[in-house]
Amino acid sequence: MSREREVSREMQNAFVDGQLDAADWTALVERMGGDESLRRQLCELRTLKDMVKGAYADARPSRAPTAADRRGWARVAGLALVFALAGWLVHGATDRGQAAAELRGVSAGGIVVHVASSRGEVVNTALQEVEDYLRDARAAGRKVKVEIVANQTGMDILRSDTSAYAKRLERLHAAYPNLTFSACNQTADRLREKGVAVKLLPGVHFAPTALDEIVKRMQQGWVYIRA
Amino acid sequence: MRGLFGVSAQFRARVEAQREPLYRLAYSWCRDAALADDVAQEAMLRALDRGAQLADEKRLKAWLCAILANCLKDHYRRARPLEPLDEDMPAQGETPEAASASGQLAARVRAEIGRLPLGQCQVVTLVDLEGFSYAEVGEILELPIGTVMSRLCRAREALRARLIEFAAGQENKLRSIR
Numbered sequence: 001m002s003r004e005r006e007v008s009r010e011m012q013n014a015f016v017d018g019q020l021d022a023a024d025w026t027a028l029v030e031r032m033g034g035d036e037s038l039r040r041q042l043c044e045l046r047t048l049k050d051m052v053k054g055a056y057a058d059a060r061p062s063r064a065p066t067a068a069d070r071r072g073w074a075r076v077a078g079l080a081l082v083f084a085l086a087g088w089l090v091h092g093a094t095d096r097g098q099a100a101a102e103l104r105g106v107s108a109g110g111i112v113v114h115v116a117s118s119r120g121e122v123v124n125t126a127l128q129e130v131e132d133y134l135r136d137a138r139a140a141g142r143k144v145k146v147e148i149v150a151n152q153t154g155m156d157i158l159r160s161d162t163s164a165y166a167k168r169l170e171r172l173h174a175a176y177p178n179l180t181f182s183a184c185n186q187t188a189d190r191l192r193e194k195g196v197a198v199k200l201l202p203g204v205h206f207a208p209t210a211l212d213e214i215v216k217r218m219q220q221g222w223v224y225i226r227a
Numbered sequence: 228m229r230g231l232f233g234v235s236a237q238f239r240a241r242v243e244a245q246r247e248p249l250y251r252l253a254y255s256w257c258r259d260a261a262l263a264d265d266v267a268q269e270a271m272l273r274a275l276d277r278g279a280q281l282a283d284e285k286r287l288k289a290w291l292c293a294i295l296a297n298c299l300k301d302h303y304r305r306a307r308p309l310e311p312l313d314e315d316m317p318a319q320g321e322t323p324e325a326a327s328a329s330g331q332l333a334a335r336v337r338a339e340i341g342r343l344p345l346g347q348c349q350v351v352t353l354v355d356l357e358g359f360s361y362a363e364v365g366e367i368l369e370l371p372i373g374t375v376m377s378r379l380c381r382a383r384e385a386l387r388a389r390l391i392e393f394a395a396g397q398e399n400k401l402r403s404i405r
Contacts, residue, residue, distance in 0.1 A: 009380045009383075009384065010376045010377070010380050013376065013379055013380055013383060014361070014376070017354055017360075017361070017379075019360060019361050044387055044391050045383060045387070047391070047394065048383055048386050048387055048390065048391070049355050051332070051336050051386075051390060051394065052336060052340065052351060052352065052355040052356065052386070053355050053356060054332075054333060054336070055332075055333045055334075055336035055337045055340070056251050056254070056255055056337070056352075056356055057333075058333075059250065059251045059254050059255070060247060060250065060251075061246060061247065061250040061263075061264055061267065116269070117305055119305070151265065152265060152302070152305070153305055153306070186261055186264060186265065187261075187265070189261060190259075190261040190262070193261075209264075209268070210268075211268040211272070214272075226272075226276075
């Protein structure tokens with residue numbers, strides 16, 4: 001058989017993936033009858049496909065969702081507003097003002113601010129908005145709690161060896177006892193596996209995972225803000 | 228500002244039901260169990276946040292996978308802000324040599340998939356693990372269908388070259404033990 005008449009690899013893949021139309025499928029099946037090489041190639045592709053599927057048969061999240069998680073997910077949307085703090089960054093001053101104004105109108109028991117990045121503009125905006133909010137709440141006599149939950153690279157801000165915001169956070173915490181900080185233990189585990197000794201700033205606590213902490217707070221009726 | 232209002236309990240349950248496939252895909256793409264957990268959780272949070280944007284709930288799984296791909300892309304951009312995102316970069320994880328030493332076919336297959344460029348790895352796992360059509364993969368990864376087919380072709384060529392003999396060797400070992 002000349003190379004020009006060989007069935008292309010793309011066609012062979014499409015065959016084993018069930019992506020050929022009826023006419024092409026029939027033509028290829030007819031061709032297989034007299035072409036041992038083609039049969040072998042298709043058999044290898046089929047084997048590969050099965051191997052890929054089988055290789056991840058046991059891959060499961062480290063922590064399967066519990067009944068409590070399921071209740072949590074079910075209640076998330078019903079109980080809480082979700083604000084995207086990223087909007088404060090990209091929508092300009094008007095939206096930032098509008099977002100902050102709407103936040104001030106929230107009568108929730110608390111606000112959980114999720115910081116997943118250590119980028120300066122993200123962290124600075126988040127801390128500035130939190131401080132403005134806490135100041136306004138105090139002036140208005142509103143009792144509200146704020147928790148900053150950090151994971152991924154955002155956890156750098158809560159680590160004593162990496163934080164560029166240690167003094168600022170200490171000052172904020174001293175001024176506002178209703179402001180707390182939680183670090184994601186899952187992110188910490190990943191750092192520990194790389195040999196990093198994770199030390200947190202004073203007053204910072206570990207949460208099992210950032211998602212767990214956020215869902216827990218939202219179940220309690222808190223507002224979620226994503227920095 | 229976006230809210231979660233209007234997202235039904237049924238929708239939330241359907242998002243939650245996809246946690247395992249999302250994790251499996253993320254793990255196959257990044258080869259890091261903790262990161263896969265993070266990225267899958269992030270994708271679910273984003274999905275709940277943007278639920279109103281999904282016009283056709285029949286497309287939920289593909290939509291979630293597209294969010295997942297973007298979450299991983301965002302992670303790599305954050306982790307390597309000065310480097311352009313390179314879909315030809317290999318995924319990370321256990322080396323094939325180490326996997327071979329363990330003698331486990333599944334571990335070796337995962338390691339070889341991890342050696343593929345990310346773009347090829349995503350295509351082959353979306354097709355083989357989750358059974359998406361080429362057109363759906365194109366939508367998920369925002370690629371023309373021709374690119375999906377060529378990436379799949381290159382991925383399987385690489386896997387065939389590295390795995391078919393290994394798999395045959397494993398089978399022969401089993402026969403000799405019997």
